[in-house]
Amino acid sequence: MANNNKIALVTGGSRGLGKNAALSLAQKGINVIFTYNSKKDEADALVAELEKAGVKAATLQLNTGNVKSFDSFFESITTLLKDKFDTDHFDFLINNAGIGHHALFAETTEEDFDNILNIHFKGVFFLTQKALPLINDGGRIINLSSGLARFSFPGSSTYASMKGAVEVLTRYLAKELGARGITANIVAPGAIETDFSGGMVRDNQELNKTISGLTALGRVGLPDDIGGVVSFLCTEDARWINGQRIEVSGGMNL
Numbered sequence: 001m002a003n004n005n006k007i008a009l010v011t012g013g014s015r016g017l018g019k020n021a022a023l024s025l026a027q028k029g030i031n032v033i034f035t036y037n038s039k040k041d042e043a044d045a046l047v048a049e050l051e052k053a054g055v056k057a058a059t060l061q062l063n064t065g066n067v068k069s070f071d072s073f074f075e076s077i078t079t080l081l082k083d084k085f086d087t088d089h090f091d092f093l094i095n096n097a098g099i100g101h102h103a104l105f106a107e108t109t110e111e112d113f114d115n116i117l118n119i120h121f122k123g124v125f126f127l128t129q130k131a132l133p134l135i136n137d138g139g140r141i142i143n144l145s146s147g148l149a150r151f152s153f154p155g156s157s158t159y160a161s162m163k164g165a166v167e168v169l170t171r172y173l174a175k176e177l178g179a180r181g182i183t184a185n186i187v188a189p190g191a192i193e194t195d196f197s198g199g200m201v202r203d204n205q206e207l208n209k210t211i212s213g214l215t216a217l218g219r220v221g222l223p224d225d226i227g228g229v230v231s232f233l234c235t236e237d238a239r240w241i242n243g244q245r246i247e248v249s250g251g252m253n254l
Contacts, residue, residue: 005031005087006029006030006031006234007032007085007089007092008022008025008031008093008234009034009090009093009094009131010025010032010033010034010094010096011035011096012034012036012037012096012098013032013036013046013059013094013096014037014039014042014043014046014059015042016192016223017144018034018097020223020224020227021094021231022050022057022227023049023053024228024231025055025092025230025234026050027053027231028235030055030091030231031057031085032050032058033057033058033081035059035060035061035064036059036061037063046059056084056085058080060077064119064123065118065122067122067123067127070130071130074130077090077134078134081134089134091136091138091139091140092140092141092142092234093139095124095127095128095141095144097119097123098120099119100159100200101116102200105157108157117162120163120166121162121165121166124143124169125169135182137181137182138181139181139182140183140184140233141170141173141184141185142185142186142187142230143166143167143170143186143187144186144187144188144189145186145187146159146160146189147188147247147249147252147253150188150247151252151253163188170186170243175243178242183243185233185242185243186244186245187229187230187233187248188247188249189221189247189248190211190215190247190250190252191249192220192221192222192226193208193222211252214253215250215251215252216250216251216252216254217250221249226248
């Protein structure tokens with residue numbers, strides 16, 4: 001376990017893809033701090049699971065759409081790093097937190113737009129900016145996007161537009177932070193069976209079948225298909241990958 005002093009901060013880590021990424025990081029010996037939005041019981045259960053895997057783990061509440069809360073959040077992170085991890089920096093930032101949104105372009109309200117903007121783009125932009133003093137030189141930033149930034153499904157214009165913005169931002173992060181040895185990359189999942197968007201892909205058999213038919217490997221994705229790619233990008237083997245978009249979709253819409 002060569003990574004046992006490395007620390008990852010994962011937003012939205014208590015369930016779905018974030019939880020899978022946290023568990024995968026732990027398997028690589030990387031300590032994990034993750035955020036949850038509302039379900040503290042799920043978050044506490046994951047801390048126990050991660051510690052059982054042999055790493056240090058902790059969780060903090062955060063609404064990534066509320067930029068005004070970020071200063072106090074990072075004060076809490078600084079205290080947590082000192083008290084639990086005996087350090088003042090961390091190594092890997094994984095911007096995973098998000099919510100789904102499905103409405104046709106013509107029917108999207110300004111309120112919906114602003115909510116998705118705040119969580120999926122503005123939040124990522126300023127959380128990363130405020131994290132910079134705490135990220136070690138040689139660290140990694142991994143932003144989660146979506147296959148929907150490459151191909152189009154009606155009803156996803158707002159969500160996908162924010163993911164497209166994050167993809168452009170990631171290339172700029174790679175360019176501007178390269179002097180510090182910090183890499184920035186995108187992981188873009190295809191459709192995944194989780195409780196995301198109310199479990200739509202998981203529970204709607206017709207949609208599940210449609211997506212399977214559009215995917216070269218003939219099925220929809222599972223959380224286990226994604227977490228390992230995120231944790232791989234935090235290893236030495238991935239040190240020369242920078243400014244890249246890695247789509248993990250089983251070959252959707254090829």
